[in-house]
Amino acid sequence: MTEEVLTIRNLHVHFPVKKIPFKKTTEYVKAVNGISLSVHKGQTLGIVGESGCGKSTLARTIVGLEKPTSGQILFEGEDISKMNAKRMHELRRDIQMVFQDPYTSLHPRMKVGEIIAAPFKAYKIKDNVPSRVKELMELVGLNPDEHYDRLPHEFSGGQRQRIGIARAIALKPKLLICDEPVSALDVSVQAQVINLFENLQEELGLTYMFIAHDLSVVKHIADQVAVMYLGKVMEISDSDSFYRNARHPYTNALLSAIPLPDPLQEKSRKQLVLEGELPSPTHPPSGCVFHTRCPFAKDVCKQSIPPLEKDDVQGHAVACFYPVQHHELEETI
Ligand SMILES: Nc1ncnc2c1ncn2[C@@H]1O[C@H](COP(=O)(O)OP(=O)(O)OP(=O)(O)O)[C@@H](O)[C@H]1O
Numbered sequence: 001m002t003e004e005v006l007t008i009r010n011l012h013v014h015f016p017v018k019k020i021p022f023k024k025t026t027e028y029v030k031a032v033n034g035i036s037l038s039v040h041k042g043q044t045l046g047i048v049g050e051s052g053c054g055k056s057t058l059a060r061t062i063v064g065l066e067k068p069t070s071g072q073i074l075f076e077g078e079d080i081s082k083m084n085a086k087r088m089h090e091l092r093r094d095i096q097m098v099f100q101d102p103y104t105s106l107h108p109r110m111k112v113g114e115i116i117a118a119p120f121k122a123y124k125i126k127d128n129v130p131s132r133v134k135e136l137m138e139l140v141g142l143n144p145d146e147h148y149d150r151l152p153h154e155f156s157g158g159q160r161q162r163i164g165i166a167r168a169i170a171l172k173p174k175l176l177i178c179d180e181p182v183s184a185l186d187v188s189v190q191a192q193v194i195n196l197f198e199n200l201q202e203e204l205g206l207t208y209m210f211i212a213h214d215l216s217v218v219k220h221i222a223d224q225v226a227v228m229y230l231g232k233v234m235e236i237s238d239s240d241s242f243y244r245n246a247r248h249p250y251t252n253a254l255l256s257a258i259p260l261p262d263p264l265q266e267k268s269r270k271q272l273v274l275e276g277e278l279p280s281p282t283h284p285p286s287g288c289v290f291h292t293r294c295p296f297a298k299d300v301c302k303q304s305i306p307p308l309e310k311d312d313v314q315g316h317a318v319a320c321f322y323p324v325q326h327h328e329l330e331e332t333i
């Protein structure tokens with residue numbers, strides 16, 4: 001495995017719940033609640049989980065838009081919280097973010113050429129900016145001659161995301177944090193944009209954290225996959241082992257939700273259907289946070305927190321006292 005570009009150790013990001021003005025806050029939304037993971041150079045870590053499980057909070061904290069409550073974020077081994085202002089300024093070049101909604105993240109009255117040139121301006125880089133912008137446009141599949149002077153609203157969703165990607169890679173970052181970059185796009189366009197991410201990774205040696213709602217979206221792009229639930233990682237593994245041998249009941253429920261292309265296969269398949277709502281991250285369940293929705297929960301699951309432990313398969317870790325054995329899953333459901 002290549003060296004770690006990003007290392008996260010026991011990260012907590014809690015937001016105070018403001019209840020009564022002037023009264024001390026006693027409740028917190030535990031959006032990220034004890035996450036440890038790493039992203040390796042030139043690789044992609046896919047992160048998947050239901051709405052509200054803390055994916056964006058994790059992403060925003062890595063790029064400095066939220067403050068950690070506790071825990072460590074290391075970039076190339078260096079603790080971000082200990083960096084001085086100069087080092088932080090450099091770091092903001094190295095870690096860039098691509099957002100879900102390419103429209104709201106692009107200034108509506110700025111021309112595409114100006115939007116992609118903005119990072120150069122922010123870092124006072126003046127040499128050959130127009131030609132560098134044109135190169136970037138070509139790199140992401142835009143036409144510099146036609147598109148340079150146009151406004152964002154003149155573009156389709158997929159093209160707007162290409163503009164956002166060009167801006168994010170303008171300063172040659174080392175790490176791209178992509179927060180659901182294809183969720184707002186049509187399925188056919190999603191595949192094209194994912195291909196673009198893959199090509200850019202190969203060409204520029206980029207490292208990605210790639211967040212999605214759905215495990216099928218990250219299947220092709222991710223080298224490693226992590227599943228989040230209520231601010232915690234439930235399972236993390238190399239992609240191959242993950243899709244072949246998912247051990248956590250929650251992961252299996254998410255995999256069951258992906259429709260199979262063959263209707264006959266779909267009809268005959270055993271599914272682990274997820275019931276109930278995501279509990280509140282302000283009052284997460286005791287013990288295993290998934291126990292209120294888990295078909296395999298036993299008494300111990302309500303009392304003790306299952307640690308994220310390495311499984312027998314190399315690189316595969318699962319936070320469950322009773323990881324799914326696939327033959328058992330067939331019998332149970
Ligand atoms: N600034 C904030 N103040 C208070 N609560 C917040 C804040 N930001 C996020 N939250 C809460 O933290 C939890 C996690 O939110 P987050 O946006 O990180 O989830 P997500 O996994 O990205 O969801 P989605 O898939 O819908 O984008 C949610 O309950 C959300 O309401």
Ligand code: SF4
Nearest residue numbers: 288291294301320321
């Ligand atoms: S620890 Fe228990 S409740 Fe949690 S996922 Fe495993 S079996 Fe289900």
Ligand SMILES: [Mg+2]
Nearest residue numbers: 055056057179
């Ligand atoms: Mg989000």
